Amino acid sequence: MTSSGIGIVGTGISGLTLALRLQQLGVEVTLYAEKTADELRAGRLPNTVARMRRAQEREEILGSVHGRLEGSLVSGARVHVGGTPPLEFRGTLADPFHAADFRVLLPALYDDYTARGGRVVPTPEPPGAREVDAWSAGHELMVVAAGRRSVAELFPRDGRRSPYDRPRRSLLAGLYTGVTLNGFFSYNVSPGAGEVFSLPMVAHGGMVTGILVEAIPGGPIEPATKLSYRENPGLFLHLLEKTLAEHAPRLAERIEPGAFDLLGPDDVLQGGVTPVVRRPFATLPSGRIALAIGDAWITNDPITGQGANLGSHCAWVTADAIAGGGPYDEEFARSLATEMWKVAGPVTDWTNAFLGTPPDHVLRLFGAAARDPFVADHFVNLFGDPVRAWALLGDPDAVDALLASRAGLLSEEGSPATGEV
Incomplete structure (x- = not known):
């Protein structure tokens, strides 16, 4: 690794996780930031998100655990599906969620990065492709994790993976x-x-x-x-x-x-959020490569609560790939995008599917969950494992197989009482 290291644009969950992980792995990092930590603290609400267990584990590995107040871990889920009559059930989470206002979490991660010697270059105005290209002269690789102009100019929409052209909610x-x-x-x-x-x-x-x-x-x-x-x-x-x-x-x-x-x-x-998947990398005018991760690559509606978790995952995979060494060329970028899509694909398909009318097999799953606490627990824990979630929810045969196995077991044991919602 040369002294120029990696340039990262953006101080969201993806950019900061990537910066902290590369720092931990001994890779030199420069963070290009539109806002300071104090400006992030003082801003408007950016979202309401939960981080599932795997995202929390990454923060623990980084030594960047923040906001663990009493009562802040989410231990279960209560589900209500309207109708006549409505369906109601609750499930226990094997691995609790944690939800923190990003105006609390992100500045704390930012402060961790700078306290450990991380370099920050302020960018008073939103950077575009020209700025990213100019900065790339000082780095082996540029990673764009946020930014309005740079995202729009560098990473065009992937129509094959983006079925919607306007917000669905x-x-x-x-x-x-x-x-x-x-x-x-x-x-x-x-x-x-x-x-x-x-x-x-x-x-x-x-x-x-x-x-x-x-x-x-x-x-x-x-x-x-x-x-x-x-x-x-x-x-x-x-x-x-x-x-x-x-x-x-x-x-x-x-x-x-x-x-x-x-x-x-x-x-x-x-x-409103227009769900979109963009091209995961760009060749800059200089010939160098810029990667897109986090919201710069994929913007999903928050209906499945996966945005921050996917951003954390992609940052981690990217950091490990970068630490493995270059050259950071188009082949590197293409291989990395393929690896990230193994989780990003199921998240995107699941999210887009849930923006439509719930299919019959999902309604059957809800109905079974209202009768059977095992199915209820199984469903609510899917939010912590999006690959497993989509493997079940996207496959009517898989749902029917699960319900059939439970029906056979319950016929032998007797129907359990559901918990009070």
Whole structure:
């Protein structure tokens, strides 16, 4: 490895994980950052995400464990599927999730990187392809993990892997007080309307509840995602409470009368995500290679909660490949993209599938989970293993085989009682 090392653009979960891992492996790194750690702390809510066990394990290996407050680990999931009657079940997570506001987590990772001697080059304006190419002269390889201009200019959309050209959901994400914390992930499906998710999250100052509303455009939930909290806080909260009561009733039951509110006016995010897979690498005008990882490569809707986990995974695979040595040419980039797609492909297919109407075999799985705690546990633990998740959820025969095996076992043992939701 020469003294020039690796240049990384972006300070999201992918860029910072990659920088810390390369640093740990003895590879020289330069991080190109639009914001300082303090600016990240002071920004608007970027998302509401959970990191599953494998992402947490990577942070433990890095020695960068942050935000492990009491009550911050998510130990189970409660599922509600609307209908007449509704389906309800709960499952226990073998490996708890952890959810932290990225304005808490990312600055802490940033500080770890700089405290260990990491070099940061500020980029006052969003860089484009020209800047990335210019920086590449000082590095063996450029990795783009974030950036609006650079992503759009360097990595075109892969139409084969990008079935949608517009958002499939209208989103409302926020951090709320006045909701009783119970250590569970709440997963609510309202057919024809959308989905509502909630989980306990670490925020500045302690534990809050993160709520994500995913509304089908034109459906009954969409109005709640469009109102401005700043313009009319009372109406915003009233409509959200009404929406939760109808489409996420178990979550609504945990709202404390008169106490429900956003943590603050900057603790809300509204809009939509167009799912897209881009080309995973580019040949710069100089002839050098730039890799895309994280959101620069793949942007998925948050409906399956895999974004941060996929970003962490891809950063780790990329770091190990880089540490193995160059040349960092097109063959290297193509081989690395193939390796990353082994997880990214199932995540993308699963996420895109769940943006459509739930197929019959998934509804059969939900129905079985409401009757059988084993199936309930099996389903909720799929979120921690996306490859296994898609192998089951994408295959009607696999679901039917699982249900048939349980039906045979239960006929011998007697039907178990489901847990109270």
